[in-house]
Amino acid sequence: MTAAFGTDIFREGEPAGALYNLTAGTVKLYNMLPDGRQQVAGALFPGDFLGLAMNDAYAHTAEAMDDAALCRFPRGRFEGLLERIPRLEYRLLAMVSNELAQVQDQMLLLGRKNATDKIANFLLQLSRRQAARREPANPVRMPMGRTDIADYLGLTTETVSRTLTSLKTGGPIRLLHGNSVELRDRAALEARAGGGS
Amino acid sequence: MTAAFGTDIFREGEPAGALYNLTAGTVKLYNMLPDGRQQVAGALFPGDFLGLAMNDAYAHTAEAMDDAALCRFPRGRFEGLLERIPRLEYRLLAMVSNELAQVQDQMLLLGRKNATDKIANFLLQLSRRQAARREPANPVRMPMGRTDIADYLGLTTETVSRTLTSLKTGGPIRLLHGNSVELRDRAALEARAGGGS
DNA sequence: CCCCGTCATTGACGTGAGTCAAGGTGGCGC
DNA sequence: GCGCCACCTTGACTCACGTCAATGACGGGG
Structure with a gap:
């Protein structure tokens, strides 16, 4: 089917x-x-x-x-x-x-983290699931649009976009063509994802 | 035990x-x-x-x-x-x-509602569960403190307190002694709870 | 009965994310 | 190749909620 x-x-x-x-x-x-x-x-x-x-x-x-x-x-x-x-x-x-x-x-x-933490978590989660499917863990593919990401994380498309941009500028990720994201500094993301606020 | x-x-x-x-x-x-x-x-x-x-x-x-x-x-x-x-x-x-x-x-x-909606939802949820336990549905007992409510709803104690006060002032609820809340206008709460943002 | 600790309330203020509104950018069909 | 459309990005502004801080209400123990 x-x-x-x-x-x-x-x-x-x-x-x-x-x-x-x-x-x-x-x-x-x-x-x-x-x-x-x-x-x-x-x-x-x-x-x-x-x-x-x-x-x-x-x-x-x-x-x-x-x-x-x-x-x-x-x-x-x-x-x-x-x-x-x-x-x-x-x-x-x-x-x-x-x-x-x-x-x-x-x-x-959803209840306790700010936008950056949510996005960091989300990226790592996608990465882990790709690995579990025996695909390369690193360039993370995001088949969904910004709207879906926002609706998943309890944010708005604008905030998702801004946050991705700021993570890009800050270093830990790089936005690739075709809705993919390269994780350049996984440790930094882990820190955000685990950390509070 | x-x-x-x-x-x-x-x-x-x-x-x-x-x-x-x-x-x-x-x-x-x-x-x-x-x-x-x-x-x-x-x-x-x-x-x-x-x-x-x-x-x-x-x-x-x-x-x-x-x-x-x-x-x-x-x-x-x-x-x-x-x-x-x-x-x-x-x-x-x-x-x-x-x-x-x-x-x-x-x-x-957690992802999509504002403080008032969360509290309204919470009160109704407690009320329903009391009814399910064959206790009176109306004066809702809240065995937990404000901190626990806040941590459940992704808010702070201050916001919980303020929101309860404003619901009290606005009419739909009344705060009773001993951590109980009387629901005076269930329909109003339902409206908040179901409604968006 | 009063003191003190704990928890709730209230106020003043700051800020992160939502909202509204313009641009960009890329893909697709013609 | 051009234009259209959908989606993404960026900016300016607002506001709900968090933070910090002071006060108020119980309740239990001495």
């Missing part, structure tokens, strides 16, 4: 009929706010699962940020699998637990 | 040796930030579970906010239970999924 750029895979509130595994491309999860803005809950890369929280309805809308390919598991059939392979349920539980831990980190980030 | 006011039930990073069910009292979950501040991840009330994310280490420190009583399930024995009662694992998965959804709501709150 494939999803073209900009199309929804499922929408917030829809009955959760299936879960998916992303095999190629990038997908964002977000919630629409009443005023039209959106809160991006996360970005997913190949290997990640979508809709694995076993609730009745999807908690987010999932939208392809480029052309994506997915593996779809209808929920009924999946639950049948769970019955027969209890081990699988344990794995699933672990995955949801992991996701929970990640989201809680993100909470901490 | 009991935990007196101010004592830790478990600490962030410790091997997750057990999970707990809170039977009486109130417990907060938080992470310490390097600079000494804390991010409160949640408040737990009777009936809630602690440490149910099946990771190897606890993601938070759990501290009793008053004298609390807990039911402790050592992890080994619990996993034995899981083996024998697959249905239980499914229940557990559902609970973790719920928690995930809640935390994601909280993320949205």
Whole structure:
């Protein structure tokens, strides 16, 4: 199954009929706010699962940020699998637990850090996830636009832009062509990311 | 098992040796930030579970906010239970999924709302949880101090205080003795809580 | 009963990030 | 190659919230 750029895979509130595994491309999860803005809950890369929280309805809308390919598991059939392979349920539980831990980190980030710390964190997170996917960790690719980054970090596009510029000027990063970022001084970023305020 | 006011039930990073069910009292979950501040991840009330994310280490420190009583399930024995009662694992998965959804709501709150909206949301959330526990929904009890509220909402104690005062002056709430709040105009609060910015 | 420690409130002030508003820049189709 | 459009960048200004600091209200212990 494939999803073209900009199309929804499922929408917030829809009955959760299936879960998916992303095999190629990038997908964002977000919630629409009443005023039209959106809160991006996360970005997913190949290997990640979508809709694995076993609730009745999807908690987010999932939208392809480029052309994506997915593996779809209808929920009924999946639950049948769970019955027969209890081990699988344990794995699933672990995955949801992991996701929970990640989201809680993100909470901490949103509540307590300033713009620079948020961006530093974000870049390092992307880098780590690229490495986990056995891609080069360094030139970090950002398939999403400034708006999505802003909505993910609780900032505005302007602030994201300004912050990236100031990190560029300050030395730790370099902006490359095609929405990529070279991390020139990872230690400096780590310091910002971990550090408070 | 009991935990007196101010004592830790478990600490962030410790091997997750057990999970707990809170039977009486109130417990907060938080992470310490390097600079000494804390991010409160949640408040737990009777009936809630602690440490149910099946990771190897606890993601938070759990501290009793008053004298609390807990039911402790050592992890080994619990996993034995899981083996024998697959249905239980499914229940557990559902609970973790719920928690995930809640935390994601909280993320949205932290990233995108102003102080008044956060407080309104917080009060309504407490009210709903009291109702879920079959206590009266209206005078909302707040067992935690201003500092904990602030650390939960990503604010400062001063801002929490000011915002409560302004809600009081504006009409929708009334501050009672003993850390309780009377909701006088729930609709007004709902409007703030749902509404954007 | 009063003192003192802890926590909440209130005020004055500074600042980081949001808002509003112009430019740039690159990609794509014609 | 040109123009259009979407997106990014930059600037000026504003304001909500944080910070620093003083005061006020409880509540428990001596």
